[in-house]
Every structure is written in structure tokens, then in C-alpha cells.
Amino acid sequence: xxxxxxxGSGRPTLADVASRAGxxxxxxxxxxxxxERVSSELRERIAVAIDALGYVLNPNARALASAxxxxxxxxxxxxxNNVFAEVLRGIHDGLGDSALQIQFGNTHYCxxxxxxxxRVFLGQRPAALIVSGIDQLPATRRLLETAGCPxxxxxxxxxxxxxxxxxxxxxxxxxxxxxxxxxxxxxxxxFLGARMDPxxxxxxxxxxxxLHSAGTVEELLITTTPSPSSVSMGAxxxxxxxxxxxxxDGVVCNNDDLALGVLFExxxxxxxxxxxxxxxxxxxxxxxxxxxxxxTSVRTPRYEVGRQAIAMIRAALSGERPELAVVDLGFExxxxxxTTRRQPKERxxxxxxxxxx
Amino acid sequence: xxxxxxxGSGRPTLADVASRAGxxxxxxxxxxxxxERVSSELRERIAVAIDALGYVLNPNARALASAxxxxxxxxxxxxxNNVFAEVLRGIHDGLGDSALQIQFGNTHYCxxxxxxxxRVFLGQRPAALIVSGIDQLPATRRLLETAGCPxxxxxxxxxxxxxxxxxxxxxxxxxxxxxxxxxxxxxxxxFLGARMDPxxxxxxxxxxxxLHSAGTVEELLITTTPSPSSVSMGAxxxxxxxxxxxxxDGVVCNNDDLALGVLFExxxxxxxxxxxxxxxxxxxxxxxxxxxxxxTSVRTPRYEVGRQAIAMIRAALSGERPELAVVDLGFExxxxxxTTRRQPKERxxxxxxxxxx
DNA sequence: CACAAAAATGGTAGCGCTACCAAGGGTTAT
DNA sequence: ATAACCCTTGGTAGCGCTACCATTTTTGTG
Numbered sequence: 001x002x003x004x005x006x007x008g009s010g011r012p013t014l015a016d017v018a019s020r021a022g023x024x025x026x027x028x029x030x031x032x033x034x035x036e037r038v039s040s041e042l043r044e045r046i047a048v049a050i051d052a053l054g055y056v057l058n059p060n061a062r063a064l065a066s067a068x069x070x071x072x073x074x075x076x077x078x079x080x081n082n083v084f085a086e087v088l089r090g091i092h093d094g095l096g097d098s099a100l101q102i103q104f105g106n107t108h109y110c111x112x113x114x115x116x117x118x119r120v121f122l123g124q125r126p127a128a129l130i131v132s133g134i135d136q137l138p139a140t141r142r143l144l145e146t147a148g149c150p151x152x153x154x155x156x157x158x159x160x161x162x163x164x165x166x167x168x169x170x171x172x173x174x175x176x177x178x179x180x181x182x183x184x185x186x187x188x189x190x191f192l193g194a195r196m197d198p199x200x201x202x203x204x205x206x207x208x209x210x211l212h213s214a215g216t217v218e219e220l221l222i223t224t225t226p227s228p229s230s231v232s233m234g235a236x237x238x239x240x241x242x243x244x245x246x247x248x249d250g251v252v253c254n255n256d257d258l259a260l261g262v263l264f265e266x267x268x269x270x271x272x273x274x275x276x277x278x279x280x281x282x283x284x285x286x287x288x289x290x291x292x293x294x295x296t297s298v299r300t301p302r303y304e305v306g307r308q309a310i311a312m313i314r315a316a317l318s319g320e321r322p323e324l325a326v327v328d329l330g331f332e333x334x335x336x337x338x339t340t341r342r343q344p345k346e347r348x349x350x351x352x353x354x355x356x357x
Numbered sequence: 358x359x360x361x362x363x364x365g366s367g368r369p370t371l372a373d374v375a376s377r378a379g380x381x382x383x384x385x386x387x388x389x390x391x392x393e394r395v396s397s398e399l400r401e402r403i404a405v406a407i408d409a410l411g412y413v414l415n416p417n418a419r420a421l422a423s424a425x426x427x428x429x430x431x432x433x434x435x436x437x438n439n440v441f442a443e444v445l446r447g448i449h450d451g452l453g454d455s456a457l458q459i460q461f462g463n464t465h466y467c468x469x470x471x472x473x474x475x476r477v478f479l480g481q482r483p484a485a486l487i488v489s490g491i492d493q494l495p496a497t498r499r500l501l502e503t504a505g506c507p508x509x510x511x512x513x514x515x516x517x518x519x520x521x522x523x524x525x526x527x528x529x530x531x532x533x534x535x536x537x538x539x540x541x542x543x544x545x546x547x548f549l550g551a552r553m554d555p556x557x558x559x560x561x562x563x564x565x566x567x568l569h570s571a572g573t574v575e576e577l578l579i580t581t582t583p584s585p586s587s588v589s590m591g592a593x594x595x596x597x598x599x600x601x602x603x604x605x606d607g608v609v610c611n612n613d614d615l616a617l618g619v620l621f622e623x624x625x626x627x628x629x630x631x632x633x634x635x636x637x638x639x640x641x642x643x644x645x646x647x648x649x650x651x652x653t654s655v656r657t658p659r660y661e662v663g664r665q666a667i668a669m670i671r672a673a674l675s676g677e678r679p680e681l682a683v684v685d686l687g688f689e690x691x692x693x694x695x696t697t698r699r700q701p702k703e704r705x706x707x708x709x710x711x712x713x714x
Numbered sequence: 715c716a717c718a719a720a721a722a723t724g725g726t727a728g729c730g731c732t733a734c735c736a737a738g739g740g741t742t743a744t
Numbered sequence: 745a746t747a748a749c750c751c752t753t754g755g756t757a758g759c760g761c762t763a764c765c766a767t768t769t770t771t772g773t774g
Contacts, residue, residue, distance in 0.1 A: 009424045009482060013730055024754040029732060039752065056480040060420035061730035064759050067366045069417060079446045082439065089436045092463050101460065101477075106449050120458075123413040125366060231644035260644065267624075267649040287588035287617065292624040370760055381724040386762060396722065418760035421729050 012053040021049040032057060059101075063125070072313065073121035074104040074130045075114055077197065081229075083255075083283055083302050084132070087154065090306020091130070098314065100127060107132070109197050115140045122147060128313040134158040134165075135198040150316040152309045155302075156199060157328045164316070165326040166308045170199045173298045173331050174206025177252050177280040180296070182214055184339050186250030186278050190221040192237040192262065193254035194229035200254050203282060207252050220244055229254065234261020235268075249277055250339075256281040256288055259295055263338070279338040293337035301329045369410040378406040389414060416458075420482070429670065430478035431461040431487045432471055434554065438586075440612075440640055440659050441489070444511065447663020448487070455671065457484060464489070466554050472497045479504060485670040491515040491522075492555040507673040509666045512659075513556060514685045521673070522683040523665045527556045530655045530688050531563025534609050534637040537653070539571055541696050543607030543635050547578040549594040549619065550611035551586035557611050560639060564609050577601055586611065591618020592625075606634055607696075613638040613645055616652055620695070636695040650694035658686040 018025040023042055031038045031046045038046070049055075063069035074091060076084045091102060103126070105117035115137055121129065122143065128150040134157075136144065144151045144162045151163040156170060181189050191207045193200050204222070211217045223241040227233060234257060242248055253259040259281030266273050273279055273293055281288055284299035308327055315322060375382040380399055388395045388403045395403070406412075420426035431448060433441045448459060460483070462474035472494055478486065479500065485507040491514075493501065501508045501519045508520040513527060538546050548564045550557050561579070568574045580598040584590060591614060599605055610616040616638030623630050630636055630650055638645055641656035665684055672679060 009729085014732095015730080025730090026732075026755080027753060030753090033732090037752075042753085056476065058421070058730055059481055060417045060426060061759090062732075063417035064415070064421050064761085065730075065732040067732095067759070079442050079449070080439070082437070082442075085436050085439075085442045089463070092436070103458065103460065106446070119413065124416055232647040235647050257644075261647055264647050264649045287614075290589040290592050290618055290621050292621045366759085371762095372760080382760090383725080383762075384723060387723090390762090394722075399723085415760055418729090419762075421731085422760075422762040424729070424762095 009058075012055045014055075014057070016053055017046065017049045017055050020053065021045045067125060069124050069126055070099050071101050071103045071124055071126045072128045072130060072310075073118075073124075073126045074102055075107055075117055075121075076104065076132050077107045077109040079106055082285055083300070086302045087306040090303040090308075091310055092306075093303075094307040094310030094314075100314075109195065111135070111137050111140065115143070118143055125149075127317060128152070130154055130309050130313075133198055134161075136162075150313050152312060154305050154309050156202075157326055161326050163325070164309075164312050164322075166305050166312065166329065167327075168300060168305075168329050168331050170202040171206040171209070173282060173300070174203030174252065175210045176206070176331075176333050177203075177282065177296075177298050178207045178210035180333055180335065180339060181250040181252065181278055181280060182210065184250075184274075184278060184341055187216070188221065188245060188247050189250040189252060190223060190241045190245065190248050191252045191254075192234065192241060192258050193222075193224035194227055194233045194237070194258060195254075196224050196226055200224075203252075203254060221248070224254075229257050231257050231261040231264070234258030235265040236261070238262040238265045251277065251279055253279065253281050256283050256285045256295070256297055259297065259338075260287065260291065263291060263293075263295060274338050274341055278341070284334050288334070289336065291338075296336045296339040297334050299332045299334050301331070304329055366415075369412045371412075371414070373410055374403065374406045374412050377410065378402045424482060426481045426483055427456050428458050428460045428481055428483045429485045429487060429667075430475075430481075430483040431459055432464055432474055432478075433461065433489050434464045434466040436463055439642055440657070443659045444663040447660040447665075448667055449663075450660075451664040451667030451671075457671075466552065468492070468494050468497065472500070475500055482506075484674060485509070487511055487666050487670075490555055491518075493519075507670050509669060511662050511666050513559075514683055518683050520682065521666075521669050521679075523662050523669065523686065524684075525657060525662075525686050525688050527559040528563040528566070530639060530657070531560030531609065532567045533563070533688075533690050534560075534639065534653075534655050535564045535567035537690055537692065537696060538607040538609065538635055538637060539567065541607075541631075541635060541698055544573070545578065545602060545604050546607040546609060547580060547598045547602065547605050548609045548611075549591065549598060549615050550579075550581035551584055551590050551594065551615060552611075553581050553583055557581075560609075560611060578605070581611075586614050588614050588618040588621070591615030592622040593618070595619040595622045608634065608636055610636065610638050613640050613642045613652070613654055616654065616695075617644065617648065620648060620650075620652060631695050631698055635698070641691050645691070646693065648695075653693045653696040654691050656689045656691050658688070661686055 014028050015025050018028045023046065027038060027042060028046050031043050035043055059070065078084050103121060107114040107117060118140060126149060129147055130152045132155050134153050141162060153162060153165045154167055156167040157165055178189060191204055193204055208217055223237050225237065234253065237258065251262055253262060259279050262279050263273060266277060271277055279295055281295050281297035284297035288295040288297045308329065371385050372382050375385045380403065384395060384399060385403050388400050392400055416427065435441050460478065464471040464474060475497060483506060486504060487509045489512050491510050498519060510519060510522045511524055513524040514522055535546060548561055550561055565574055580594045582594065591610065594615065608619055610619060616636050619636050620630060623634060628634055636652055638652050638654035641654035645652040645654045665686065
């Protein structure tokens with residue numbers, strides 16, 4: 001007899017709903033996945049049964065049967081970095097009412113960890129994958145190419161996308177920040193960088209390129225560390241830079257935390273900003289506009305990157321194959337007090353990068 | 358004939374591993390879950406077969422068969438709030454090499470959203486649940502009580518835990534911050550608060566309690582907003598507070614973003630800190646120690662909260678039932694320049710809350 | 715050395731869903 | 745009227761794993 005205790009969870013199943021509604025299980029399954037294909041009458045009866053039983057679909061059973069989970073794997077390098085927290089927020093908001101879930105992994109800026117996590121994710125046959133940056137290991141790249149699902153590389157644009165791509169150019173950002181300092185009259189422009197992940201490296205390359213065009217590259221002016229970025233690291237790097245080149249009159253910071261640290265250190269040492277030293281940050285966190293003096297920064301659309309990545313994934317999952325596989329969301333130099341010297345006429349026009357190039 | 362194309366993923370299954378190793382499927386399953394129970398010889402043969410085939414276990418099939426997923430559901434109210442980003446980091450680091458995965462949901466400080474997400478999570482029969490705070494809706498609480506898995510309430514301690522609890526007292530933190538300002542001689546102490554979620558409310562209650570003991574509560578000194586917290590909001594609330602009470606000589610801030618905004622606004626208006634106004638923040642983010650002047654703040658162990666929550670879950674999952682279901686990790690008032698007036702002898706001792714009470 | 719107890723291994727029947735096929739009834743074209 | 749197509753609905757056989765036994769082998773004990 002089948003009276004033995006059920007092995008399962010004891011919760012109502014699709015079959016329970018079906019028998020209560022007086023229909024076949026497959027009809028309930030269809031009503032859930034594609035209501036259009038079930039007559040409105042049955043749809044109604046099924047809805048009532050689901051409600052009465054408090055039925056919740058078992059995602060594991062669905063994933064097993066369809067060999068496909070409604071999970072998007074997201075690999076980002078850091079959680080404490082505000083920038084990625086905002087990307088994640090954009091991703092979550094982009095999901096809206098879809099049934100997709102986020103499974104996310106922290107690579108700690110380590111490519112081996114990235115590959116390990118990717119293998120774990122692939123084990124679940126995710127609906128899509130989001131990875132940060134364009135510098136995957138060759139083996140990781142191969143795994144992604146054969147993943148059999150949409151893959152989005154975020155935060156950067158570059159040649160040879162694995163599949164889809166949303167981001168902006170860090171090289172151009174670093175270059176434009178540096179050109180701005182040149183325009184406001186700085187002649188001894190330093191670069192401060194922490195962590196120095198590939199995106200930081202490209203910002204530094206942009207800095208070099210700008211100074212190269214101006215004919216004044218000098219390695220001594222570059223101060224970096226592999227250590228994580230922080231406000232105190234900004235202060236520390238600035239002290240280092242000053243001791244190497246006391247005539248420093250501008251600094252391009254790898255990110256806003258460093259820039260804030262530089263500002264605090266200037267306050268502490270009585271160095272006037274922007275009169276003696278101009279400061280440019282990167283990302284334009286909310287605090288930059290409120291700081292005193294307010295801080296110039298390169299505004300990056302990180303929240304939008306997250307939203308756009310999900311939008312592209314949802315489009316791809318519903319069969320649309322966009323001609324635009326690479327989306328450059330651009331950036332915008334926000335000029336503020338930290339780089340505004342005496343003559344306010346020296347305003348620069350046309351600094352915004354194009355949106356959705 | 359069974360020559361029809363396989364419906365599944367096309368990847369090797371446990372049965373493939375078993376036949377290659379010349380053992381039963383269940384033995385492979387055991388070798389994976391509980392290696393101790395399989396002889397070392399078979400274990401070795403199985404390991405070789407797994408390696409040769411590149412086998413990866415299908416977590417969906419496991420979850421379906423065992424009616425239990427290796428997933429911990431985490432509900433937190435915000436992603437942009439640095440504090441919760443660090444809790445998440447602690448949670449991730451706490452997982453270490455365990456097979457557990459994190460599935461996380463952003464409640465946006467909304468109790469209805471919390472309940473909705475909880476229902477989604479429960480559909481997967483998670484191994485454990487982590488929720489923020491102690492102010493769940495009655496229905497949510499009932500769902501959690503009958504979840505059939507460990508449940509940890511984090512970030513706060515209080516009476517009647519649902520199951521486990523890790524946090525600290527926000528009331529005491531707010532109270533101690535306020536008492537500190539009283540001790541350094543402030544007489545017109547304001548409170549600035551944004552968002553005003555339940556934890557903020559309790560910090561405010563602590564502020565009230567301290568001033569009540571000193572006999573000087575005054576509602577006019579309290580300035581709050583339901584809007585999200587930000588640095589610019591700190592500057593804005595401070596301007597508001599000043600216009601209501603121009604004789605303000607100290608502010609207790611609901612969090613560090615607000616405190617930083619206050620500092621910038623003081624700089625902008627030429628209000629000297631700490632001579633004319635003392636500032637206390639809450640959480641002690643990294644920047645507080647570097648700011649100029651450096652900012653006093655209540656240090657909260659948010660990373661540790663995440664780690665401890667996972668430690669308790671792992672203990673519970675391996676059958677240990679701790680006598681200590683509620684862990685108070687305490688906090689510590691970090692006194693810095695923003696509240697250090699002329700006489701440095703006025704140092705306060707014994708301000709640290711106990712760790713692991 | 716007999717016998718019980720424990721340890722190691724395997725067979726099989728699900729877990730709850732969906733892919734695949736088939737069938738019934740209605741509509742339109744011929 | 746017949747054929748050719750919808751559209752709607754259902755039966756059934758898995759998806760890849762583990763729970764629950766059953767069986768065999770090893771070990772311990774008087």
C-alpha cells in the first residue's frame with residue numbers, strides 16, 4: 001500500500017494542485033510557465049487551487065527537469081568596494097518581477113578564485129552569467145564561451161567580447177581626468193593608485209597617455225600599492241608622493257576613497273586645495289559633491305551597468321539577439337572646487353563621454 | 358531502444374562515475390557526502406573516475422532528492438549601506454570551504470518585501486536563514502518559527518529570539534555616544550537621523566535616555582528624516598538643526614555618513630570642530646580615523662556579526678545545540694579629535710562594551 | 715569457534731517537475 | 745463531406761540524486 005509516510009517535504013506539489021483543480025499536472029505546469037496557452041477557465045480554477053493549498057513551486061525540481069535553473073551567477077571582485085555594491089543593486093533592481101534569482105560570488109580580485117567559483121556556478125546550469133572585467137584567464141574564458149548561456153562582461157568595454165558586454169573605458173577616464181588637470185594649469189601631476197587591478201592599470205595608462213601627449217611623463221610622479229584601497233591609504237600615498245616630489249601640484253586618484261584621503265591629508269598639513277594642489281577622483285561617489293572643498297571626479301554609471309546587464313540578459317533569454325552586443329555607457333567628468341582655480345572662465349566644455357555609443 | 362538522445366544536460370552523472378569506478382551509484386554518493394563511510398580503496402577509485410570524467414555534482418538533483426538545499430537565505434535591508442556590505446563579506450568569509458551557498462535578498466528596509474522574499478526562499482527549503490533585525494511582521498515571524506531550519510537574527514540583540522541571534526545593542530550605543538558628549542562638556546546636544554529604521558529609532562531612544570538622565574531632553578534638538586542616509590543628507594540635516602538651535606554644541610549622528618556630512622558643513626561654514634561643535638558618528642567606518650579632524654564614532658563589529666552568524670549556523674547544522682543562542686558582540690566608542698576639547702585629561706575609561714557577553 | 719554486532723556496499727523507488735508525444739475537438743479550406 | 749490544420753489538454757517517462765531498506769563482509773566477544 002502507498003500509505004507509507006511521504007518522503008518529501010510534506011508540502012503541496014503540482015500534482016496536488018492538479019487534482020484539486022481537476023486537471024492534469026502538465027496543465028498546471030503550463031499555467032505557471034506560459035498562461036497564454038491555457039484557457040482562462042482552467043487558469044482560474046488552477047489559481048484558486050494554488051491559493052487554497054498555499055502551493056509554492058519547487059525550483060529544484062524545475063531545474064532538474066528542465067536542465068536549466070532560473071539563476072544568474074554574478075562574479076564580482078569585492079563587496080566592500082562601494083562601486084560593486086551599486087552594480088549589485090542595479091542588477092537586483094533590474095530583475096524586477098522576473099523569476100530569476102541571483103547567485104553571487106566574491107572573487108577577491110583573484111583570477112583563480114574566479115575560475116573556481118565559475119565552475120561551482122556552472123554546476124547549476126545557470127540561466128546566465130555576469131563576470132567583472134575583461135581579463136579572465138584563458139581557461140576561464142573557454143569555460144564561459146562554452147557555458148551555453150548568455151554571458152555578460154561588465155564594468156569595461158574592450159575588443160573580443162565573450163558574448164555581451166556593458167561598461168565604459170577606464171583608459172579614457174584616466175586620460176580625461178589628467179587632461180583636465182593639465183587644462184587648469186597643473187604641471188606636476190601625480191597618480192595615486194591602490195589595488196591596481198586591471199581596470200586601475202588602464203586608468204593609469206590613460207594618465208600616462210595624457211602626459212605623454214603633453215610631453216611630460218615622469219615615473220617618479222606615479223605612486224601605487226597592491227594593497228586594498230581605503231581613505232587612509234589615500235592619505236598615506238599622498239604623503240609618499242609629496243616626499244618624492246614636493247612640487248606636486250595635482251593628483252589623479254585611482255578612486256574616490258583615495259581622493260578623500262588626499263583631501264584630509266591636505267587639510268591636516270595645511271595644503272590649500274585647489275590653490276596649491278588639485279585633486280581628481282574616480283567614480284564620483286555621493287560624498288564627492290559635498291566634501292569641502294567639493295571634489296572633482298569621473299562619474300561612472302555603475303548602477304546603470306547592473307541594470308543594463310540584466311536587461312540584455314532578459315532580452316537574450318527571450319530569444320532576441322541584439323545587434324548591439326557591446327554597450328558603452330560612457331562616463332562624465334564632474335568638475336568641482338578641487339580643480340577650479342582663480343579664473344572660473346576656464347570652464348571646459350564637451351567633456352561628457354557619449355551615452356550608449 | 359534507448360539510443361534516443363539524452364534529455365539531460367549531456368554532462369556526466371553520478372551513475373557514469375559509478376560504472377567507471379565499478380561501484381554502485383549510492384557508494385559514489387556516499388563517498389561525496391561522507392567519505393569516512395567508504396573504504397579508502399573505493400574512495401580512491403571513485404576519485405580517479407570523477408577526475409577523469411570531470412564530474413560535477415548537480416545540486417538541484419541533490420536538493421530534490423534530499424528535500425534540502427545547501428543554500429543559506431540572507432535577507433538584508435540595503436546593499437549600498439556599507440555596513441551591510443561588510444556583514445555580507447563576513448558571511449562569505451565564514452563559509453570557507455563548506456559547500457553552502459548564499460542566496461541573498463534586498464528588502465529595501467520594507468517589511469512586506471521581507472516577507473515576500475522569505476516566501477521565495479522557503480520554497481527552496483534552505484539550510485538556514487539569516488534575517489536583519491528583530492522587527493519582523495508577526496506573519497513573517499511565524500514563517501520563520503516554522504521554517505524547520507536554523508534562523509539567525511543579526512545586527513541586534515533583544516528578547517525573544519526566534520532561534521539564534523548575533524548583534525549588539527543600538528540603544529546602548531546611542532546612549533553611550535550621548536553620554537560621551539555630556540562628559541566632554543556639551544550642553545546643547547542634537548541628534549541627526551536619516552532613514553529611521555528600527556535600529557536608528559533605538560539609537561535615538563538611547564540618546565533620549567542619556568539626556569533624560571541629565572535632565573535636559575528637548576525635542577527641538579532632534580532632527581530626522583525618513584529619506585535614505587547620505588553624506589549630503591548629513592550636511593542638510595545639520596543646517597536644519599543649526600537654524601532651529603543656533604547654540605548647538607554637539608551632535609550625535611545616526612551613522613558615519615551623516616557625521617562626515619556634518620564635518621564638511623562645519624568646514625564650509627567655518628565652524629570649528631571640536632571647539633564649537635563636537636561630532637559623534639555611528640559604526641566607525643574606516644574613513645572616520647583619517648578625517649581631519651578625525652571623527653569619534655561607535656565602532657560596531659559588523660564583519661564579525663556575519664562571521665559569527667555563519668559559525669552558529671554551521672554548528673547548528675552539525676547537530677550542536679549551543680546553550681548560547683544569543684550572542685552580544687558589543688561595541689566600542691572610539692574617541693577622536695572631533696570630541697576632544699582642550700583638556701586631554703578628560704579621557705574616559707571603561708567605555709568598551711563587553712565582547713561576547 | 716560460534717554468534718552477535720558493526721561496517722561496507724548495493725538495489726530500488728521515489729523527490730517534484732518538465733520534455734515529448736498523442737489525442738480530442740473545433741475551425742477553415744477545398 | 746473530407747482533409748488539413750489549428751488549439752487545448754493529458755499520459756508518461758525521465759532529469760540526477762538520495763532515503764530506505766537488504767545484503768554481504770568484517771570485526772569483536774565470551
